[in-house]
Amino acid sequence: MSRAVIVKDGRSDWRIVNMSDSNRVSAFAAGELRWYLAMVGGFELGFADAVDDTPSIVIGLRSDICPSEADLLPAPAKGFDGFSLAITPNRVVIAGDNDRGVLYGAYELLERVGCRWFYPTMDPADPEVVPRLDSIELEFGTYAVASPIPIRICNASSFFFDIDPIAMKKQLDVAMKARYNGMGWQCDHRTPVGDQYRELVEAGVIEAIQKRGMMLHGPAHSFPHFLPNELFDEHPEWFGMKDGERVKQEIGGRQFCWSNAEARKVFVDNAERFVLESPAISIFCTLAYDGGPACECPKCAKSTPGDLVFQLLNELIERLQVSAPHVMVETSGGYNPVHEPPQATKAHDKLRVVWAHWGRAHDIGFDDPRYGWLDNLETWRKAAKGGLTLCMYYTDNFATPWISAPYERVIEGDRRYILDKGVDAIYMLMWPKGYWWTHSLNHYLAGRC
Ligand SMILES: [Zn+2]
CATH class of the missing domain: 3.20.20.80 (Glycosidases)
Incomplete structure (x- = not known):
């Protein structure tokens, strides 16, 4: 198996751990992640305060990610508002170089499961693209990106x-x-x-x-x-x-x-x-x-x-x-x-x-x-x-x-x-x-x- 299975047949034992919960943008990012994953997979992930053996999506500022999880991450990319992702069998880590990076990382993950936002949702006939799936799976791997333009x-x-x-x-x-x-x-x-x-x-x-x-x-x-x-x-x-x-x-x-x-x-x-x-x-x-x-x-x-x-x-x-x-x-x-x-x-x-x-x-x-x-x-x-x-x-x-x-x-x-x-x-x-x-x-x- 080369994919982390977050939701299977509409059920999940995964949860979300926000390691920067005092940061307003990180809290918003964790909420966006939960909202869209629930729409895609038909299951709302719970939040947890700390990591343990339970499969978890760990999100936050890179500086707040605890060492056991941070070890999974690639080096940060050079640039501005960057983020890194790591996907393993029981961990997805989204680490922002700054608070905007945390939110971009959440959107990157959602794009990987098929969400698309090309235009503002101002016409009911043109809604945002959010797939409905029985299972949510993510390929293992690491990824780091940052914008070259501040x-x-x-x-x-x-x-x-x-x-x-x-x-x-x-x-x-x-x-x-x-x-x-x-x-x-x-x-x-x-x-x-x-x-x-x-x-x-x-x-x-x-x-x-x-x-x-x-x-x-x-x-x-x-x-x-x-x-x-x-x-x-x-x-x-x-x-x-x-x-x-x-x-x-x-x-x-x-x-x-x-x-x-x-x-x-x-x-x-x-x-x-x-x-x-x-x-x-x-x-x-x-x-x-x-x-x-x-x-x-x-x-x-x-x-x-x-x-x-x-x-x-x-x-x-x-x-x-x-x-x-x-x-x-x-x-x-x-x-x-x-x-x-x-x-x-x-x-x-x-x-x-x-x-x-x-x-x-x-x-x-x-x-x-x-x-x-x-x-x-x-x-x-x-x-x-x-x-x-x-x-x-x-x-x-x-x-x-x-x-x-x-x-x-x-x-x-x-x-x-x-x-x-x-x-x-x-x-x-x-x-x-x-x-x-x-x-x-x-x-x-x-x-x-
Ligand atoms: Zn003058």
């Missing part, structure tokens, strides 16, 4: 603008199952951003993110939340100039006046307050309001949008280094109105850049010398001292054609570039509302990069 953000359609907690929970659930480790949130512009965060807390979305050990990235296009248009009447000089007149940050308007030191200070004050009141934010990514050109005032015109936005973000980082040093800070590059990198301003060592090629044709990967924006990408990569996040449009339909060729070739080429250059983050835009099912295979593949 940050893998899923920016799902439900995380844009309006807050729909049910859709958000379904989409973050499938993102974690596809090995993403963070959710990207694009706030709405009509409601104060702090109120939106509190709504996410009250709706249980933040809890759903945290119990999986995921990061929250955002609130993306949000400069007007931190320098509100409501201040325009009192301080028009803080706002952007268009054709000689100061105007608000709105369609047809301009970005605020990034060369105005008072405006920058108000922005930094408000941004800091938001970060301190929103503890689930791991990557504070704040971007200019979408689609607005930069201020044209004489002072701004002497510099470049890239220089001015780096100056603003450098000041923000200096502040957050004191009050919230664990939070990563990011803004956009390559994306209007900051298409070109700064000429004179040096980025703070901690400044991250999210680089996006809006309207990219997905015919060749970033590793191909014929890729048209390669020079711009390389310049930004070198300018982004704190790390580069590549915004990817493989899985959305608002920046790319609705019907397009398979993206596997470009995913492969991009991945070669990412690994070769040590790019540390990907950011995947996914599923426009109502069309979540298109490009779901791309989402699945890209998460495993």
Whole structure:
């Protein structure tokens, strides 16, 4: 016999031992394992506190696994959020290098018995794939894997603008199952951003993110939340100039006046307050309001949008280094109105850049010398001292054609570039509302990069 038999003819004498039961993510992972194995095999495994001779699935952080069980494990794989599996006649050991790794390990085991999660379960006609089996058997062996990319953000359609907690929970659930480790949130512009965060807390979305050990990235296009248009009447000089007149940050308007030191200070004050009141934010990514050109005032015109936005973000980082040093800070590059990198301003060592090629044709990967924006990408990569996040449009339909060729070739080429250059983050835009099912295979593949 070369297989561990967990369930036979709908019965089992196996149980689950969670060795990291004080860890919230490990507890969630053990629950997921029990829930899905019960659906597959028609038998709910019990939990036990400690190992003995009883056949057991042992799960937890590698550092918590007791020596007798840890001896079964292979060496950890090099990388991030890794896990190891060992399968023997009376033991299955799932050991995470960190808490996310524990949960990925549980999903790996469930995929080995036939579960598949290619898309969020938002259509009753397209449920998750969970086989019903008389017996659950697992091949003996050991396995260790880890992602070469530290940050893998899923920016799902439900995380844009309006807050729909049910859709958000379904989409973050499938993102974690596809090995993403963070959710990207694009706030709405009509409601104060702090109120939106509190709504996410009250709706249980933040809890759903945290119990999986995921990061929250955002609130993306949000400069007007931190320098509100409501201040325009009192301080028009803080706002952007268009054709000689100061105007608000709105369609047809301009970005605020990034060369105005008072405006920058108000922005930094408000941004800091938001970060301190929103503890689930791991990557504070704040971007200019979408689609607005930069201020044209004489002072701004002497510099470049890239220089001015780096100056603003450098000041923000200096502040957050004191009050919230664990939070990563990011803004956009390559994306209007900051298409070109700064000429004179040096980025703070901690400044991250999210680089996006809006309207990219997905015919060749970033590793191909014929890729048209390669020079711009390389310049930004070198300018982004704190790390580069590549915004990817493989899985959305608002920046790319609705019907397009398979993206596997470009995913492969991009991945070669990412690994070769040590790019540390990907950011995947996914599923426009109502069309979540298109490009779901791309989402699945890209998460495993
Ligand atoms: Zn200006």
